[in-house]
Amino acid sequence: MTASKDSPDARTARFRRLASVPLDTIGSRSRPLAGAWTSIREIGDQKEMLGLLVRRDLKARYKDSALGFLWSLIRPITQLIIYYVVVGKFLGAARGIPDFAIYIFTGLTAYTLFSEIVASSTASIIGNAGLIKKIYLPREIFPLASVGSASFNFLIQLAILVVAAVVVGSQPLSLDLLYFFPSVMVLLVYATALGLLMSALNVYLRDVQYLIEVALMVLMWASPIVYTWSMVRDILGNGILLNIYTSNPITLSVLGFQQAFWTAGEGTPFPDNLLLRLAVTLVVGVVLLFVSQRVFSRLQGNFAQEL
Amino acid sequence: MNSPLLETSSDAPTPAPVVISAKDVSKRFVVRKDNALKERLVTMGKLGRQHRQEFWALRDIDITIEAGTTVGLIGHNGSGKSTLLKVIGGIIQPTTGTVSRRGRMAALLELGAGFHPDLTGRENVFLNASILGLTRKETEDRFDDILSFSGIGDFIDTQVKFYSSGMYVRLAFSVAVHTEPDVLLVDEVLAVGDEAFQRKCLDKIRSFQEEGRTIILVSHSLGQVTELCDRAILLNRGEIEFDGNAHQAVTAFRNILEERRVEEAAAASPDVVVHEGHVLGATVHAVGKAIGDPVLPGDDLRIVMTFDHDDKLNDWIGALQIDNASGQVVYGTKNSLMDVRLPPLSGPVSLEYIIHNVTFGSGKYFVNASLLDSALRHVHDMPQACTFNVPFYPLATGTVHAEPTLRVLDAAAHQASAV
Numbered sequence: 001m002t003a004s005k006d007s008p009d010a011r012t013a014r015f016r017r018l019a020s021v022p023l024d025t026i027g028s029r030s031r032p033l034a035g036a037w038t039s040i041r042e043i044g045d046q047k048e049m050l051g052l053l054v055r056r057d058l059k060a061r062y063k064d065s066a067l068g069f070l071w072s073l074i075r076p077i078t079q080l081i082i083y084y085v086v087v088g089k090f091l092g093a094a095r096g097i098p099d100f101a102i103y104i105f106t107g108l109t110a111y112t113l114f115s116e117i118v119a120s121s122t123a124s125i126i127g128n129a130g131l132i133k134k135i136y137l138p139r140e141i142f143p144l145a146s147v148g149s150a151s152f153n154f155l156i157q158l159a160i161l162v163v164a165a166v167v168v169g170s171q172p173l174s175l176d177l178l179y180f181f182p183s184v185m186v187l188l189v190y191a192t193a194l195g196l197l198m199s200a201l202n203v204y205l206r207d208v209q210y211l212i213e214v215a216l217m218v219l220m221w222a223s224p225i226v227y228t229w230s231m232v233r234d235i236l237g238n239g240i241l242l243n244i245y246t247s248n249p250i251t252l253s254v255l256g257f258q259q260a261f262w263t264a265g266e267g268t269p270f271p272d273n274l275l276l277r278l279a280v281t282l283v284v285g286v287v288l289l290f291v292s293q294r295v296f297s298r299l300q301g302n303f304a305q306e307l
Numbered sequence: 308m309n310s311p312l313l314e315t316s317s318d319a320p321t322p323a324p325v326v327i328s329a330k331d332v333s334k335r336f337v338v339r340k341d342n343a344l345k346e347r348l349v350t351m352g353k354l355g356r357q358h359r360q361e362f363w364a365l366r367d368i369d370i371t372i373e374a375g376t377t378v379g380l381i382g383h384n385g386s387g388k389s390t391l392l393k394v395i396g397g398i399i400q401p402t403t404g405t406v407s408r409r410g411r412m413a414a415l416l417e418l419g420a421g422f423h424p425d426l427t428g429r430e431n432v433f434l435n436a437s438i439l440g441l442t443r444k445e446t447e448d449r450f451d452d453i454l455s456f457s458g459i460g461d462f463i464d465t466q467v468k469f470y471s472s473g474m475y476v477r478l479a480f481s482v483a484v485h486t487e488p489d490v491l492l493v494d495e496v497l498a499v500g501d502e503a504f505q506r507k508c509l510d511k512i513r514s515f516q517e518e519g520r521t522i523i524l525v526s527h528s529l530g531q532v533t534e535l536c537d538r539a540i541l542l543n544r545g546e547i548e549f550d551g552n553a554h555q556a557v558t559a560f561r562n563i564l565e566e567r568r569v570e571e572a573a574a575a576s577p578d579v580v581v582h583e584g585h586v587l588g589a590t591v592h593a594v595g596k597a598i599g600d601p602v603l604p605g606d607d608l609r610i611v612m613t614f615d616h617d618d619k620l621n622d623w624i625g626a627l628q629i630d631n632a633s634g635q636v637v638y639g640t641k642n643s644l645m646d647v648r649l650p651p652l653s654g655p656v657s658l659e660y661i662i663h664n665v666t667f668g669s670g671k672y673f674v675n676a677s678l679l680d681s682a683l684r685h686v687h688d689m690p691q692a693c694t695f696n697v698p699f700y701p702l703a704t705g706t707v708h709a710e711p712t713l714r715v716l717d718a719a720a721h722q723a724s725a726v
């Protein structure tokens with residue numbers, strides 16, 4: 001054996017190196033702030049892993065299909081066509097809303113990002129049971145990988161949206177485009193917070209998964225995606241109820257998206273101070289994300305045995 | 308072959324640092340019988356307690372493992388071996404106590420190493436290696452080694468869901484050993500590999516030992532444990548029953564297994580008194596020498612075993628088996644093989660076996676005595692009923708004694724003469 005010649009050296013070198021690193025206690029619980037920081041660092045150390053998991057999610061999804069990746073294009077395009085033809089033309093909703101197909105697709109693009117993150121994160125821990133039971137990894141990376149793959153699909157859909165907007169003739173290049181950034185941040189932060197929390201709860205209570213399905217359906221209709229904000233205002237009036245409706249982070253983001261991409265709706269009424277509201281919502285969202293991560297890290301200790 | 312075990316103890320210039328230290332580790336599992344919201348709500352509060360079952364899988368485990376040692380974890384099914392390994396690996400958290408460790412760790416826990424069934428072997432290698440701490444570049448550099456060690460060839464580009472369980476383990480093991488771990492945890496995975504692969508794995512483990520890596524091995528193959536491990540930990544119902552020399556641990560384990568077998572048999576058929584039959588004892592010595600004297604090659608071995616039965620057993624068999632120190636069967640015989648029918652057993656009876664002209668290699672041997680019924684069911688076993696020693700023979704190793712001679716031949720001349 002060739003290795004045996006230099007092995008006493010290898011052995012000594014290994015012992016020296018090991019002796020020089022401190023013994024660390026695994027799974028020790030620490031104070032919340034320091035704990036959050038440690039978690040972030042741990043996740044940071046696993047960037048490459050995160051990338052691989054995202055790729056795995058995307059690859060595995062269309063693995064055995066002939067068209068493969070094309071399906072991530074076909075789905076949203078079909079959706080766009082259906083909404084344009086059926087809802088817009090047949091049902092006549094288009095009469096009230098200019099460029100209805102773009103309008104609806106804008107809202108859907110925003111909402112799909114949110115719902116896909118939440119739904120796939122919720123299932124992510126259970127879906128990766130095989131890995132979690134075998135290997136220690138910061139478990140946050142599984143919901144985060146769902147965020148990653150949902151974001152990838154979102155980018156595709158966004159590209160279609162921009163192309164469609166240009167084709168239809170509205171010029172998307174304006175300062176309003178800046179609304180996109182806070183809106184997408186709000187969506188990401190809230191979806192991640194909710195997804196983290198639900199993925200952990202789902203391990204202990206499988207009903208969470210179904211509950212989330214229902215909640216996502218309700219949330220979709222609670223935001224101005226297929227109808228406009230002004231329709232809601234006409235019914236609720238300008239009081240507290242409208243304020244509550246508008247404060248829904250998803251509603252705010254959807255409105256932000258529409259500001260950015262639905263240029264045909266220039267004159268339609270939008271809530272005041274949309275940017276400010278988005279900013280406040282974002283700050284609240286970051287706090288929620290922190291809380292949710294803390295809860296997650298509390299619950300994750302027992303994942304391997306509960307799965 | 309020079310033994311890596313000897314090297315460890317003799318010339319260790321740097322003292323081995325501690326790589327794993329578990330202090331007062333206990334693990335409690337709470338098993339609920341209801342998993343859906345409705346049931347959970349219905350059974351909340353007091354009632355809920357009845358639906359919970361608490362269970363201590365590990366109790367007060369205290370172990371310290373130094374770098375470079377190979378530790379075997381043995382124990383009956385459900386004794387907590389896998390749980391202990393998972394706690395050490397950080398995969399589950401102990402209920403009380405702490406585990407500290409240093410160095411890079413790779414774990415192969417019960418079948419599979421966290422592969423994604425829909426991805427190909429190649430993609431899984433990258434994923435898995437990344438989990439075990441390799442960068443993409445490092446994995447690329449080692450990919451050929453990993454592939455050739457695993458020996459799965461073209462299947463590397465097939466989705467792993469189509470792999471056989473052996474192929475799965477081959478790939479998993481191959482990735483794990485190529486990630487340069489300081490500590491390797493292995494839970495029974497080697498058992499599914501074919502013989503060639505098992506040999507390859509054992510060789511790899513041996514070179515790991517030489518390189519000063521630490522290995523913790525769960526195995527039901529006691530022979531493997533005595534062969535590979537410097538130390539063995541015997542778990543019994545979640546507690547450490549024995550921690551130390553591998554041979555002694557295996558002996559202690561055999562005793563526990565026998566106790567349990569008796570208990571289980573008694574529990575299985577409480578009406579019938581199962582243990583009517585007994586092996587009362589056995590002695591072994593070379594003919595013409597006293598018990599305890601060394602047995603030399605060429606001696607005749609005399610083994611006397613005493614059996615008893617409370618009632619009456621027709622067609623019974625008194626079997627003997629000789630194991631070497633690592634638990635391997637070296638020799639076995641019984642009257643049924645020799646076409647000898649014994650009179651019914653209804654009181655104490657001794658059988659005398661003479662084994663002629665034995666040529667055992669040097670080492671310690673154990674005699675197991677068994678009482679079987681006509682269907683070859685074990686009525687009672689007495690493992691390691693007695694032992695004998697064969698003195699050290701400097702010219703050869705192994706379980707067979709034979710005298711070697713050596714001559715150096717001129718290869719060309721030899722070939723010519725052979726033709």
Ligand SMILES: Nc1ncnc2c1ncn2[C@@H]1O[C@H](COP(=O)(O)OP(=O)(O)OP(=O)(O)O)[C@@H](O)[C@H]1O
Nearest residue numbers: 305306336338364383384385386387388389390391
């Ligand atoms: N996730 C879990 N939830 C509840 N109980 C568990 C869990 N995992 C293990 N146990 C229980 O803990 C005990 C020890 O299990 P463990 O898997 O450690 O045994 P083992 O020694 O590895 O056995 P084997 O030789 O069969 O592999 C068993 O009684 C098992 O039922």
Ligand SMILES: [Mg+2]
Nearest residue numbers: 388389390417
């Ligand atoms: Mg086990």
